[in-house]
Amino acid sequence: MSQKQRTALITGAGQNMGLGVARHLAAKGIQVIINDIDAARAAAAAAEIISAGGKALAAPFDITKTDIALPAIAALEAEVGGIDILVNNAGNAGHKATHQIAFKDMPPEEWDMYIGVNLYGVLNCTKAVLNGMCERGWGRVITISSEAGRAGLDINVSVYGAAKAGAAHLMRHVAREVGPYGVTANVISLGLMDNVPEEFTSRIVKTIPMRRLGSGEDVAAAVDYLSSDAASWGSPDRRCRSTAVPMPSDASERLGSSAQLSPQQVCFVVEDVSAAVAFCEERFGWGRSTSSRPRLPRRPTRPGAVRS
Numbered sequence: 255m256s257q258k259q260r261t262a263l264i265t266g267a268g269q270n271m272g273l274g275v276a277r278h279l280a281a282k283g284i285q286v287i288i289n290d291i292d293a294a295r296a297a298a299a300a301a302e303i304i305s306a307g308g309k310a311l312a313a314p315f316d317i318t319k320t321d322i323a324l325p326a327i328a329a330l331e332a333e334v335g336g337i338d339i340l341v342n343n344a345g346n347a348g349h350k351a352t353h354q355i356a357f358k359d360m361p362p363e364e365w366d367m368y369i370g371v372n373l374y375g376v377l378n379c380t381k382a383v384l385n386g387m388c389e390r391g392w393g394r395v396i397t398i399s400s401e402a403g404r405a406g407l408d409i410n411v412s413v414y415g416a417a418k419a420g421a422a423h424l425m426r427h428v429a430r431e432v433g434p435y436g437v438t439a440n441v442i443s444l445g446l447m448d449n450v451p452e453e454f455t456s457r458i459v460k461t462i463p464m465r466r467l468g469s470g471e472d473v474a475a476a477v478d479y480l481s482s483d484a485a486s487w488g489s490p491d492r493r494c495r496s497t498a499v500p501m502p503s504d505a506s507e508r509l510g511s512s513a514q515l516s517p518q519q520v521c522f523v524v525e526d527v528s529a530a531v532a533f534c535e536e537r538f539g540w541g542r543s544t545s546s547r548p549r550l551p552r553r554p555t556r557p558g559a560v561r562s
C-alpha cells in the first residue's frame with residue numbers, strides 16, 4: 255500500500271501500544287510526533303526511531319489540559335506544516351496510580367484521573383487538528399479505546415470505561431461532521447494487551463484462539479489501514495454498531511508467525527463492517543475467493559422479530 259509522506263501525532267507514544275504504532279508508521283516513511291507526558295520517555299522513543307532511520311520528534315505535554323494541549327499542537331502544526339494523522343492513544347489503563355475499584359467505593363476525586371486522559375485528552379487533541387485537516391481536505395483521527403468502553407465488565411473499571419465510551423462516541427459524531435471534507439474518524443477497541451501483568455492474564459489468554467495477548471504491532475496493523483488512503487470510506491456506522499474482525503478457522507496458517515490480528519473475543523474491533531472487511535482483504539487477501547472470506551457475525555434475532 256503506498257502512502258504519501260505524511261505527519262502523524264501519536265499521543266502517549268513513549269511506550270507500549272503508542273510506541274508500537276509510532277515505530278510502524280515511521281517505518282512506512284511517515285513523520286511521527288511522539289507525544290507523552292513523560293518527557294524522557296518521549297525523547298527516548300523519538301531517538302530510537304531516528305536512529306532506525308525514521309523521522310520523529312518528541313512533543314512532551316499533558317494532553318488533558320486544554321490550555322496546554324491546544325497551543326502545543328498549534329505550534330507543532332506550524333513547525334511541521336500540518337498534522338495529517340492523529341492517533342489518540344494515551345491512556346492510563348496500566349498506570350501505577352490507577353487501581354480497580356468498584357464505582358460505589360471510588361472517591362469522586364479519582365474520577366478525573368480517568369476522564370482527563372481518556373476523554374478530555376481526546377477532545378483536546380481532536381479539536382486541535384480537525385480544522386487543519388478539513389482545510390487540507392485529508393485527515394485521519396483514530397482513537398484507541400477499550401472493551402471496557404463497549405461492554406459492562408465485572409473488573410471494577412466503570413469510570414475508565416465511561417471515559418472510553420465517551421471518546422468512542424465522539425468519534426462517531428465527528429466522523430459524520432468531517433466526512434464531507436475527506437477526514438475520517440475511527441475507533442480501535444482493544445482487549446488485553448501484552449503489557450498487562452501475567453497474574454491477570456494467565457487464565458484469559460487460554461480463551462484467546464491465538465493463545466497470546468495483543469501487542470503494539472497488532473494495534474499498529476489496524477492503525478496502518480485506518481490511516482491509509484485505502485481507508486477513505488471507513489467511518490463508524492451511525493447506528494453505533496461495532497464489528498469485531500472475525501478470524502477464519504485457518505487464520506494461523508494464513509498469518510503464520512507474524513499474526514497481526516487478535517481474535518474476536520479478546521479483540522480488536524474496527525467500528526465499521528466495510529472497513530473491517532476491507533482491512534482483512536487488503537492485509538491478508540481474505541475475500542479473494544468466496545470460500546476464504548471470513549463470515550461476519552450474525553446479528554441475533556430479537557424474540558418476536560420478523561425476519562425479512
Ligand SMILES: NC(=O)c1ccc[n+]([C@@H]2O[C@H](COP(=O)([O-])OP(=O)(O)OC[C@H]3O[C@@H](n4cnc5c(N)ncnc54)[C@H](O)[C@@H]3O)[C@@H](O)[C@H]2O)c1
Pocket residue numbers: 265266267268269270271272289290291292295315316317318342343344345346347348349371375398399400401444445446447448449450
Ligand atoms: N494495555 C491494555 O491491555 C489495554 C487494553 C485496552 C485498552 N488499552 C488502551 O490502549 C492505549 C495504550 O495502552 P498502553 O497499555 O500502551 O498504555 P501505557 O500506560 O503503557 O502507555 C500510555 C502512555 O500514555 C502516557 N500518558 C498518560 N497520560 C498522559 C497525558 N495526560 N498526556 C500525554 N501522555 C500521557 C503515559 O506516560 C504512557 O507513556 C490506552 O488508551 C489504553 O487505555 C490498553
